[in-house]
Each structure stands twice: as C-alpha cells, then as structure tokens.
Amino acid sequence: MNFLTVLKMILGDSVPLPVPLPVKPDSAAKKPAANPKSTPKTTSKSTPRQAAPAGNWRNGIGKKCTPPDSITVYSPKNSPLKLDSAHIKASGGEGIIYTPPINNADILVKIYRNDASRNREKMHELKKRIYAMSALTEVKKQPCFAWPRMPVFDAQRHMIGFAMNNFNGTSFLSLMGGSRDFQRRFPQWDRLTLAQIALDFIRKLNFLAKHGVLVNDFNPQNFLVDDTGKVSFIDCDSFQISDAGGCHITKTFFPSHIAPELLKDKSALTQPRGIHQLEFGAAIIVFQVLMCGLHPYNYYDPSRQSACGTPDENLLHGRCPLGIGAGCRFPSGNWYNLWSWLTGDIKGAFIATFRDGHGNPAARTTLEAWEKHLINLCTVIKYNPERRTLMPMQPKSSDYIGNRTFPDFKKTSGF
Amino acid sequence: MNNINNNRYANLDVNNPAPRCPVILLLDTSGSMCNDMDELNAALRQFLRETAADEAASRSVELEVITFDNSAEVAMPFTAIADVDPEPDPLVSGGITAMGAALQLATEHLRERRKLYKTNGISSYKPWVILMTDGGPNDDWESAAQEMRERGERGDLQYIGVEIGNDVDHETMVRILPENQQPVKLKDKCFKQFFRWVTASISSVSSSAVSDQDNICFGDPTDWADL
Ligand SMILES: Nc1ncnc2c1ncn2[C@@H]1O[C@H](COP(=O)(O)OP(=O)(O)OP(=O)(O)O)[C@@H](O)[C@H]1O
Ligand SMILES: [Mg+2]
Numbered sequence: 001m002n003f004l005t006v007l008k009m010i011l012g013d014s015v016p017l018p019v020p021l022p023v024k025p026d027s028a029a030k031k032p033a034a035n036p037k038s039t040p041k042t043t044s045k046s047t048p049r050q051a052a053p054a055g056n057w058r059n060g061i062g063k064k065c066t067p068p069d070s071i072t073v074y075s076p077k078n079s080p081l082k083l084d085s086a087h088i089k090a091s092g093g094e095g096i097i098y099t100p101p102i103n104n105a106d107i108l109v110k111i112y113r114n115d116a117s118r119n120r121e122k123m124h125e126l127k128k129r130i131y132a133m134s135a136l137t138e139v140k141k142q143p144c145f146a147w148p149r150m151p152v153f154d155a156q157r158h159m160i161g162f163a164m165n166n167f168n169g170t171s172f173l174s175l176m177g178g179s180r181d182f183q184r185r186f187p188q189w190d191r192l193t194l195a196q197i198a199l200d201f202i203r204k205l206n207f208l209a210k211h212g213v214l215v216n217d218f219n220p221q222n223f224l225v226d227d228t229g230k231v232s233f234i235d236c237d238s239f240q241i242s243d244a245g246g247c248h249i250t251k252t253f254f255p256s257h258i259a260p261e262l263l264k265d266k267s268a269l270t271q272p273r274g275i276h277q278l279e280f281g282a283a284i285i286v287f288q289v290l291m292c293g294l295h296p297y298n299y300y301d302p303s304r305q306s307a308c309g310t311p312d313e314n315l316l317h318g319r320c321p322l323g324i325g326a327g328c329r330f331p332s333g334n335w336y337n338l339w340s341w342l343t344g345d346i347k348g349a350f351i352a353t354f355r356d357g358h359g360n361p362a363a364r365t366t367l368e369a370w371e372k373h374l375i376n377l378c379t380v381i382k383y384n385p386e387r388r389t390l391m392p393m394q395p396k397s398s399d400y401i402g403n404r405t406f407p408d409f410k411k412t413s414g415f
Numbered sequence: 416m417n418n419i420n421n422n423r424y425a426n427l428d429v430n431n432p433a434p435r436c437p438v439i440l441l442l443d444t445s446g447s448m449c450n451d452m453d454e455l456n457a458a459l460r461q462f463l464r465e466t467a468a469d470e471a472a473s474r475s476v477e478l479e480v481i482t483f484d485n486s487a488e489v490a491m492p493f494t495a496i497a498d499v500d501p502e503p504d505p506l507v508s509g510g511i512t513a514m515g516a517a518l519q520l521a522t523e524h525l526r527e528r529r530k531l532y533k534t535n536g537i538s539s540y541k542p543w544v545i546l547m548t549d550g551g552p553n554d555d556w557e558s559a560a561q562e563m564r565e566r567g568e569r570g571d572l573q574y575i576g577v578e579i580g581n582d583v584d585h586e587t588m589v590r591i592l593p594e595n596q597q598p599v600k601l602k603d604k605c606f607k608q609f610f611r612w613v614t615a616s617i618s619s620v621s622s623s624a625v626s627d628q629d630n631i632c633f634g635d636p637t638d639w640a641d642l
C-alpha cells in the first residue's frame with residue numbers, strides 16, 4: 001500500500017488513527033524498530049533557504065544549518081515517501097513544510113527539525129498533542145484548520161511530523177500594510193470585507209475554544225484568507241488542546257500579540273492559558289484587520305516623545321492610544337480618521353480590552369461580544385457607504401447620524 | 416557620478432503601519448573594483464527586486480545607497496524598497512577610496528532617519544549597515560567610524576563588513592567594525608549569494624516582533640562567506 005492510499009484512507013476517515021501507546025519517553029525510545037522497506041538516505045550537504053533557530057556565528061551573521069538533502073518518511077502503515085529539498089514549500093522555526101510529490105493530493109507534510117526531533121521528551125509531548133488533536137473529530141472535520149491528518153514516522157518508527165491540508169490564500173500580514181498597500185493588493189475589497197474577515201476569524205476562534213482548543217500564537221502569518229474572504233488557520237500544532245486526559249500546553253507566543261500578564265511573568269507560560277488571554281490576542285488581530293495593520297499599542301504623544309515606546313513596550317506597560325475623540329494618541333497619519341468611522345460598540349470593545357482589560361483580564365471583550373459587534377459593524381457599513389472607505393478624508397463628526405433605517409437595526413450605544 | 420534614484424519618493428509614508436528597517440549599503444566604487452562591478456550591479460538589481468517582492472520586507476525596508484571613490488556620494492537617499500526602481504543605472508567605478516567620508520554620511524543619515532521615525536511615532540528595527548570594499552580607506556576614518564562601531568557593540572546596529580578579493584586592508588576593517596561583528600570575506604564573485612542571504616535575513620527580521628529581533632538567527636552564510 002503506498003503513502004497516498006494510506007493518506008486517502010485516513011483523510012476519508014475510513015481508518016482510525018493508530019491509538020497512542022501510553023508509554024514514557026524513555027521506553028518509547030527503546031521500542032524495537034519496525035522494518036521499513038528502505039532506510040532513509042541523508043547527506044549533510046546543505047541548501048537552506050531561511051532562518052534557522054537561534055544560535056549565532058561569531059560575527060553575528062548566521063548559523064550553519066544542514067537540513068538533509070532528502071529524507072524518507074513513513075505512513076502509519078509503513079509506506080515510504082521520499083521528500084527532498086525541491087519539495088520544500090516553507091520553513092518555520094520548528095519544522096520544514098514539504099509539498100509531497102503526490103498527484104491530486106492537496107496536502108503538505110510538516111517535518112520537525114532535527115534538533116527538535118532529537119529531543120525525545122519534546123517529541124513525546126508533541127506526539128501526545130498530535131494524537132489528542134486527531135481525536136477531536138468535530139474540529140478535524142472542519143475544512144478551515146490545518147489539522148494533523150496523519151502522523152508520519154522515521155525509519156525507527158519515531159513520529160517526526162504529520163500530514164495536513166494545504167491552504168491557498170495569503171496571510172493576514174497582507175491585509176496589514178496600510179490602506180494604500182491594501183487597495184493596491186485587493187482593489188475589490190474595502191472595510192466591509194475586512195469586517196467580514198474579522199467576523200469569520202472570531203467565529204472560527206470561538207468554535208475552537210468551544211472544543212477546548214485555544215490559539216496561542218497570534219502571529220498574523222498563522223491566519224490565511226483566500227480570495228473569497230474565507231479564513232483558515234495554520235500552525236495548529238502550537239494550539240493548546242484540552243481533552244479528558246488533561247491539557248496539552250505549548251509555550252509558543254508572538255511577543256507583540258500576547259496578553260501582558262504572560263509577558264510579565266514568563267513562568268506563567270508553563271501553565272495552561274485561559275480564555276481571557278485568548279481574548280487579548282484575538283482583539284489585537286481584529287484591531288489590525290480593521291485598521292489596516294496599525295498595532296493597538298502604537299502610542300504616540302508628540303509632546304512626550306521620549307515616553308512613547310515601541311508597540312511591544314507599550315503593550316507591556318499599558319500605554320494605549322485609544323480613547324474617546326481627542327483622547328486618542330495615534331502616530332502621524334490617517335489613523336484617527338480610520339478609527340473614528342468604526343462603530344461605537346466596536347471602539348468600546350477595543351477600549352475595554354486594551355485599556356481596562358490590560359490589567360484586568362476579566363474586563364476584556366468576550367468572543368461572543370466580538371461576534372455580535374462585528375455582525376453589527378457589517379450591517380452598519382452595508383447601509384452607510386461612507387463607512388466603507390479605508391481612506392476617509394476626515395473623521396466622523398460627533399453629530400453624524402447616518403442611515404439607521406436598515407432591517408434589524410438595534411440601537412447600540414455610541415452609534 | 417553614481418545616482419540610481421531621483422528621490423521622488425524619499426519621503427516617509429506615515430500611513431504604512433509596519434515598523435521600519437533602515438538599510439544602508441556602503442559600496443566601494445573605487446577604480447580597483449572595476450572587475451567586480453558587473454557582478455555587483457547584477458546582484459544589486461536582484462536585491463532590489465527580491466526584497467521588494469517579499470511581503471514583510473517590502474513594507475519595512477527603507478534603503479539608502481552610498482558609494483565611495485574619490486568622494487562619498489548618496490546614490491540613493493532613504494527610499495521605501497517598494498518604491499525603488501528595480502532597474503537602476505549601473506554603478507560605475509573609478510578613483511580612490513573615500514571610505515571615511517562614506518561612514519560619516521551613513522552615521523548622519525541614520526541618525527536623521529531614526530529621528531524622523533521618532534517624531535512620527537513609527538517604530539523600527541535596528542538598522543542594517545552593509546559595508547563592502549576591496550581595499551581600505553584613503554581618507555580619515557577613525558572618528559567617522561566610531562559612532563557606528565559603538566552602536567554595533569551595544570547591539571543597536573546590524574553591521575556587516577564584506578571584504579572583496581585579497582587586497583583588503585583587513586586590519587583597518589577590523590578596527591572600523593564592531594568587535595562582535597568582524598568583517599567577512601566574500602567568496603569569489605558571490606555577490607548574488609550574499610545579497611540573497613541579506614534579503615532572506617531582513618525578511619525574517621521584518622516578519623518578527625520588534626522586541627524579538629535579537630532572537631532571530633539568519634540563514635547559513637557559507638555559500639557566500641569564506642569562513
Ligand atoms: N496548511 C498549510 N497551508 C499552506 N501553507 C502552510 C500550511 N502550513 C504551513 N504553511 C506555510 O509554512 C510556513 C511555516 O509553517 P508553520 O508555522 O506551521 O511552521 P513552524 O515551524 O511551526 O513555524 P513557526 O515556528 O514560525 O510557528 C507558514 O508560514 C506557511 O507559509
Ligand atoms: Mg509553529
């Protein structure tokens with residue numbers, strides 16, 4: 001049986017994933033190797049494309065890293081698949097993403113880097129997480145998450161990666177280059193599209209949360225959007241998974257998109273994260289999507305320049321530019337105009353999260369509230385075309401009324 | 416006279432929310448470089464094209480090119496990489512090596528650029544300075560080199576000194592560059608490999624959070640660096 005057949009069986013869910021053996025890392029290492037049909041050929045000649053994990057050369061210019069020219073991996077049923085450097089699609093910090101040479105299968109294979117896979121304990125944890133993820137059938141069924149579909153093994157039967165769906169689309173980063181850049185890239189899209197993307201993002205995040213899955217790493221590059229505006233999530237092996245057996249945590253985070261209490265006390269990262277931490281990271285993404293990439297802690301006060309840190313520093317210390325009307329402290333540019341045309345409840349939800357919620361996690365806007373506010377925002381924009389533009393020439397005036405006569409309009413504060 | 420951009424777009428786009436990464440190329444265009452100019456020019460065009468095509472880098476990188484021969488000249492003032500003409504007129508070589516004057520210009524322009532970011536509330540990554548030479552300064556360089564060397568030693572600057580060929584005044588280069596970022600010899604004519612590495616490294620930097628940039632490790636330099 002070849003790799004694809006095994007994969008198809010698994011993708012079709014006609015074969016359950018092998019049940020993980022409840023073994024300790026050590027005994028797992030000592031298990032006798034299965035008999036693969038061939039041993040992987042690896043050479044040490046290097047053709048790396050991207051950044052390698054930390055560790056710098058004497059002159060600070062980089063590190064010699066030597067991913068193998070080719071590697072043979074095995075399906076759970078031992079069918080081999082040879083991957084070589086020509087199949088590399090991308091390489092992240094933890095793993096290398098391959099487009100396997102299989103026709104008509106829109107899948108990718110993630111293989112953890114050698115240094116990770118050599119670390120038995122880490123791999124054991126990873127394996128438990130991957131299997132726990134596979135058991136979450138409701139989530140696995142959703143087409144929008146790059147969920148592990150099948151573990152893959154090395155010749156010694158150690159799990160070294162997994163297969164997942166390949167997603168097309170571009171990362172959220174491409175929505176975040178300012179309005180001029182956005183309009184150049186997406187001439188058909190406007191603020192309504194962005195509000196719809198944010199809504200889809202929140203709904204999917206909430207779906208995961210309802211299934212005990214929390215996103216830990218709010219790097220905008222971990223979220224993709226296709227040309228119809230549908231959002232998908234990648235890098236799913238960094239999610240926190242809860243199941244009957246407990247909580248599979250990860251320490252991963254993106255420093256400019258993490259709740260301040262975790263940044264202040266890194267030891268908190270060894271504990272399971274909670275919903276309020278998710279709410280904080282999610283709100284940063286929603287803010288950046290609606291604001292063409294501005295970071296919500298990009299605080300700037302011209303009269304106190306030396307006190308205006310970077311967004312990362314301001315996030316840590318709670319220096320937030322958001323406020324009502326003239327109370328805003330945005331950097332130079334069109335930012336205040338862009339902000340002012342959002343609805344009052346959206347602005348309130350951001351202020352609750354980033355000002356009040358900075359030191360008080362319980363004050364952060366919930367995912368349910370975000371969903372409600374974003375639905376409302378979409379409706380309001382639809383019936384008020386002046387709110388669609390990402391280049392408003394002036395701020396919304398305080399006596400602006402707009403069209404409120406659309407179906408199912410509910411009066412919300414501050415509209 | 417080297418001039419690869421007419422400065423039409425050299426102003427700062429305050430509606431771009433990305434943190435900026437100022438990059439200065441300090442390129443030796445003295446007479447002795449004549450046999451390397453074709454490769455250098457081709458590599459430069461590749462660098463402009465590939466950096467502009469990289470999503471994260473295209474928003475963050477602001478590039479200035481300073482050439483030095485009989486004098487130091489700004490061939491292109493700080494310009495967002497997305498706005499740079501990817502097919503500039505080739506640089507030409509001739510004359511001696513006014514490296515000290517070039518270091519002086521770079522120091523001043525970096526200072527000004529950082530101030531411009533600051534007064535507009537724009538955050539930035541640490542600057543990159545790439546100094547490429549096949550010789551050594553014929554002018555005064557000690558005081559001109561000091562500020563950037565110290566910045567590099569404080570970890571405030573990514574400073575890369577590239578030595579081309581066998582006639583480099585290595586001892587002086589060692590003194591110009593920060594102690595922790597010593598000059599590296601370019602493998603024969605490997606300009607393209609070097610600039611590809613620069614693009615990839617700056618891409619990693621500009622897709623990281625500003626507070627995390629020091630945790631990034633750049634790719635394998637061995638296909639251009641003679642180590
Ligand atoms: N399912 C997928 N569909 C499309 N592209 C993907 C998919 N998974 C990964 N990629 C691409 O590969 C890159 C790296 O993937 P991933 O984030 O999973 O790796 P990583 O090693 O965990 O990286 P990091 O340490 O940065 O999280 C992504 O940024 C994306 O470009
Ligand atoms: Mg990851």
